[in-house]
Amino acid sequence: MIRLLIVEDSALMRKLLGQIFSAEGDFTVEFARDGAEALKVISGFQPDVVTLDIHMPLMDGLVCLDRIMLEHPCPVVMVSSLTEEGAEETLAALEIGAVDFIAKPGGAISLSIDELTPRLVEKVRTAATVRIRRSRRLAERVRLAQTILPQQAILPRGRRDSPARPIRQAGRPGIVMIGTSTGGPPALDAVLANLPSGFDWPVVVAQHMPASFTGPLAKRLDKICALTVSEVAQQTRLEPGNIYVAKGDADIVIASRAGSLVAMAAPSDQAYRWHPSVDRMVRSAMKHLPAADLVGILMTGMGNDGAAAMADLRSAGGYTIAEAEETAVVWGMPGELVRLGGASEIRRVEEIAASLMDRVC
Structure with missing residues (x-):
């Protein structure tokens, strides 16, 4: 069985995602409503893969992801909105260490979830096979420090x-x-x-x-x-x-x-x-x-x-x-x-x- 933790503040999304993976027959699913709760669940549940919403109260997805990758490294698939802001946050998550992402469909989620389902399941199954190496995480943090965090210090093109x-x-x-x-x-x-x-x-x-x-x-x-x-x-x-x-x-x-x-x-x-x-x-x-x-x-x-x-x-x-x-x-x-x-x-x-x-x- 694949142990999956779904981290999502929307009760409707938790329900729909839970139904999708429960119907697959080979997933054991646990839930968390925010990043702080997710960190507590992870230590005991030890998931094979996590789906992680970016926008959540108390502790957002990026902060939670950073803690996961440092304290309990495991494959994470981000759940993102199809907006430019969502894209930038998702790219930051991939730099921090997320394996992949899935974009939420627009409109009524309950009406478009069927369209999302095959790709979501495929991505989560693939992510569950990835083994996160601490050495790789360290390399990503060094690259993150050099490229993402100090963007204000990046040299003009002619001086790079x-x-x-x-x-x-x-x-x-x-x-x-x-x-x-x-x-x-x-x-x-x-x-x-x-x-x-x-x-x-x-x-x-x-x-x-x-x-x-x-x-x-x-x-x-x-x-x-x-x-x-x-x-x-x-x-x-x-x-x-x-x-x-x-x-x-x-x-x-x-x-x-x-x-x-x-x-x-x-x-x-x-x-x-x-x-x-x-x-x-x-x-x-x-x-x-x-x-x-x-x-x-x-x-x-x-x-x-x-x-x-x-x-x-x-x-x-x-x-x-x-x-x-x-x-x-x-x-x-x-x-x-x-x-x-x-x-x-x-x-x-x-x-x-x-x-x-x-x-x-």
């Missing part, structure tokens, strides 16, 4: 520190494509913040997220990266020194317009399960550039999005990097790439930026 290693001219255009899902934002921090401002190729990122989350994600990354980070909401020319984050609830495709490579937000294609689709991004790029001018990176995430396309990319002469199992929150996507024989190399998350620079520069 970046790795001292010089960039050499690659001599040809190319694109780096990164795909990630569960556990992705902290992994993106670790990779993208270590690329220097003179990085020679544009970087395109497909992170599985709702549309209201990817804009705040891009803004958050822009504050910690030497490269300029923006969300792709319309046709955008791809330029060196830039990172382009796919808009959520849509797909991102690479195309050629007037002799220039562009990225475009396209309506999500239901032939692909996850969005923004990593598979679709990679396959669209392969139509407009030789495989040798493409690098694909697949990092933490459940499922297999991107694995087949990146395996085909490697077979065609492209280069691919899979995040190593020991640093991935969920080794679904990169693990599938390895299983298909599609990884040119396997790297811990903290090694990926250096490996990328060796290949591109």
Whole structure:
């Protein structure tokens, strides 16, 4: 049985979530009405996974999460609203140590809970398999202290520190494509913040997220990266020194317009399960550039999005990097790439930026 603690101040949400997981047959469910009560329940119940609302009285979700990760480390799935404020708080929670999040649907919860149920159960089941390591938590706290808390001390773009290693001219255009899902934002921090401002190729990122989350994600990354980070909401020319984050609830495709490579937000294609689709991004790029001018990176995430396309990319002469199992929150996507024989190399998350620079520069 999977021991699940639901932390939620709304009596209706507690009831609905309890019904969902009780109906699965393999969950033992306990409840807490706020963060303070949750900490008391956790010490005795020892849950395999926690769902944690962000906005609660007495002790909110972020404070509670921080205490959980320090005192009783276990996988936590945040329950967030689909607002910009909710997105920013959720991204902060992922930095603190939450494994994943689920966005509450708009409107009457009782009428839209059926739509939420399959993805919620899938996320909670996946989270229950994650083993939180105290050493990983320490690394996340150091990164948090450097990037989130002292935002007022961040240097202007022109003065930002970046790795001292010089960039050499690659001599040809190319694109780096990164795909990630569960556990992705902290992994993106670790990779993208270590690329220097003179990085020679544009970087395109497909992170599985709702549309209201990817804009705040891009803004958050822009504050910690030497490269300029923006969300792709319309046709955008791809330029060196830039990172382009796919808009959520849509797909991102690479195309050629007037002799220039562009990225475009396209309506999500239901032939692909996850969005923004990593598979679709990679396959669209392969139509407009030789495989040798493409690098694909697949990092933490459940499922297999991107694995087949990146395996085909490697077979065609492209280069691919899979995040190593020991640093991935969920080794679904990169693990599938390895299983298909599609990884040119396997790297811990903290090694990926250096490996990328060796290949591109």
